[in-house]
Amino acid sequence: MPASTAVSLSKVSRVFGPVTALDGIDLDVRPGEFFAMLGPSGSGKTTCLRLVAGFEQPSSGRVAIFGEDVTGVPPYRRAVNTVFQDYALFPHFDVRDNVAYPLMLRKVSKAERHAAAEAALEMVRLSGYGARRPAQLSGGQRQRVALARAIVARPKVLLLDEPLGALDLKLRESMQEELKSLQRALGLTFVFVTHDQGEALSMADRIAVFSAGRIEQVGSPEDVYRRPANRFVADFVGSANILPPGLVARLAGERRWASLRPEDVRLVACEGADPALVGRITARSYLGASTRLALDLGGLSVHVVRPAGELLPTEGPVAIAFEREALHLMEREA
Amino acid sequence: MTRPPRRPGGSLADALWRRPGLLAALLLALPVLWLVVVYLGSLAALLVQSFYALDDFSGLVVEEFTLATYAQLFTAANLAIIQRTVLMAAAVTLASAVVAFPIAYVAARYARGWRKAAFYLAVMLPLWSSYLVKVYAWKLILAKEGILTWAFAKVGLTPLLEAVLAIPGIGGNSLSVSYIGTFLVFLYVWLPYMILPMQAALERVPTNLLDASADLGARPGETFRHVILPLALPGVVAGSIFTFSLTLGDYIIPQIVGSSRLFIGQAVYTQQGTAGNVPLAAAFTMVPIAIMGLYLWGAKRAGAFDAL
Incomplete structure (x- = not known):
């Protein structure tokens, strides 16, 4: 079978005692893709990753990697490697031996595996750190070592479990770019788990949004951000405003829930505005590049984000306005 | 907001809070008095003797x-005592490590909740009863008329028992008067001291390191050799220090179960008691101390504590 999918899950469920962590998931990851599994904690995204790595077995369903059924295959026989959330570096090895570990297991000669480890370390910009112990490195450096160790044996798929979770903001941003360019350079399939929607949107080619053991939507960052399938996705990915069916029927003629991005909303004068879109400002926070306002529209709470420098009303009633295209009617009910 | 009122004793607490070194000194005063003055002092007196x-x-x-x-x-007769004791201590330590590891491993990796409590109880329970009672119980078990002889006869393995007892050097008339018997009793009595530190060390090996090892291609045996064993080694060494030094110094077990040939502990006992030769007793006592020092130095050189 020609492998048109890198990772394929079909009807996969995972039950831990009374808890259903995954509930009949179907998912296909394409070869060479940067794929994100996004969701709040407890949504099943990490369990999903562990099923692909082989640390967990599905209660039912099948898992395939490049067309090969790996259900029931232990992790050490799978062509996938994992970058762990807390890095999981071996404390009793130096950096070089950590990175060379998969090659040592494959009985590669010492000289060869040390050369390969050094090359992998160079790729993550850590050349010259081979003789240090993991304990002597900073969080960001450990993260890179974990990355080098996971790619040194050239897996078919690289799994990353919240890889940037423990890093500070600045480091996280630079690592995002680095991961992306590393993925392009290696031409590898990356599957990464995150609860940070910004990270998923900026790095991934496609995103699967998880909630309560199910996948709510799979699509490009643009898809899940602009065209969320339901209220959960709209709310979780970028905290959209959610408008109830009654209001949407008046505005767009269809009785459905709709999402509206805060940055698509303008503030206008009250005269001549739809009375349902008139309200007052309840909170204001300065975000540097923009300002975020909370509005109360007769009981409906709406957030508005305006670029810095725009003159904003400080008191009194205001009205909101937006383009019809900004209003996204949602397909399903969450 | 008003500050909480000062209570009696508050100034002492404040003073200790301001000077954490003073608190440490107060906490350490008694133990230091005991360990340094009494213990090391008597050790020094012994060394002088x-x-x-x-x-x-x-x-x-x-x-x-x-x-x-x-x-x-260092005369032949006394060297034989030292050699006998060291060999016994080494054998007991090795056997304890082999027997204890699976028990400690299962307890650390798989036992949870009441099973863990049951494990601790099972390991510690023998420590609750008197050491002498246990040793005499073993003497009965191992005696010629004891339950082991009977059990071997029942399953038709008497020839095997006889063959084992016929081994020159470690055999004897019955298990209770042979080195094998002494060894079995040592093994039983000191086993908890090996299991507990081992279990603690194994428990500290993070599960995600085992996941990572498997993920990178290590079969379970390889994960054991490359990750679990090196990281648990400090615990194994800690346990072996107990079993080794306890065996080196014991004088009761070989007296009750075993041949009449002396171990270091018995030599010390006789020399300072009946023979009244305190200097020789002191010299004998220096042997286990020197051996333990060498052992720890060797373990450190071999990297046993690198994972700490």
Whole structure:
């Protein structure tokens, strides 16, 4: 079978005692893709990753990697490697031996595996750190070592479990770019788990949004951000405003829930505005590049984000306005 | 907001809070008095004694520096005692490690909740009863008329038992008067001291390191060799220090179960008691201390504590 999918899950469920962590998931990851599994904690995204790595077995369903059924295959026989959330570096090895570990297991000669480890370390910009112990490195450096160790044996798929979770903001941003360019350079399939929607949107080619053991939507960052399938996705990915069916029927003629991005909303004068879109400002926070306002529209709470420098009303009633295209009617009910 | 009112004793608490070093000194004062002054002091007194010698005619200790007592220690008969004891301690330690590891591993990796409590109880329970009672119980178990002989006969393995007892050097008339018997009792009595530190060390090996090892291609045996064993080694060494030093110094077990040949502990006991030769007893006591020092130094050199 020609492998048109890198990772394929079909009807996969995972039950831990009374808890259903995954509930009949179907998912296909394409070869060479940067794929994100996004969701709040407890949504099943990490369990999903562990099923692909082989640390967990599905209660039912099948898992395939490049067309090969790996259900029931232990992790050490799978062509996938994992970058762990807390890095999981071996404390009793130096950096070089950590990175060379998969090659040592494959009985590669010492000289060869040390050369390969050094090359992998160079790729993550850590050349010259081979003789240090993991304990002597900073969080960001450990993260890179974990990355080098996971790619040194050239897996078919690289799994990353919240890889940037423990890093500070600045480091996280630079690592995002680095991961992306590393993925392009290696031409590898990356599957990464995150609860940070910004990270998923900026790095991934496609995103699967998880909630309560199910996948709510799979699509490009643009898809899940602009065209969320339901209220959960709209709310979780970028905290959209959610408008109830009654209001949407008046505005767009269809009785459905709709999402509206805060940055698509303008503030206008009250005269001549739809009375349902008139309200007052309840909170204001300065975000540097923009300002975020909370509005109360007769009981409906709406957030508005305006670029810095725009003159904003400080008191009194205001009205909101937006383009019809900004209003996204949602397909399903969450 | 008002500050909480000062209560009696508050100024002491404040003073200690301001000077954490003082608190540490207060906490350490008694233990230091005990360990340094009493323990190390008596050890030093012992060391000094070992450099005195017994006057053969008067039977009194001559308080003059001499190496005569150590010369006496290294005579063939006394060296045989040392060799016997060290071999026994090494055998007991090795066997304890082999027997304890699976038990400690299962307890650390798989036991949770009441099963873990049951494990601790099972390991500690033998420590609750008197050591002498246990040793005498073993004497009965191992005796010629004991339950082991009976059990071997029941399953038709008497020839096997006889073959084992016929092994020269470690065999004997029955298990209770052979080195094998002494070894079995040592193994039983000291086993908890090996299991507990091992289990603690194994428990500290993070599960995600085992996941990572498997993920990178290590079969379970390889994960054990490359990750679990090196990280648990400090615990194994800690356990072996217990079993090794306890066996080196014990004088009751070999007296009750085993042949009549002496171990270091018994030699110390006889020399300072019946024979009244305190210098030789002191010299004998220095042997386990020296061996343990060498053992720890060797373990450190071999990297046993690198994972700490």
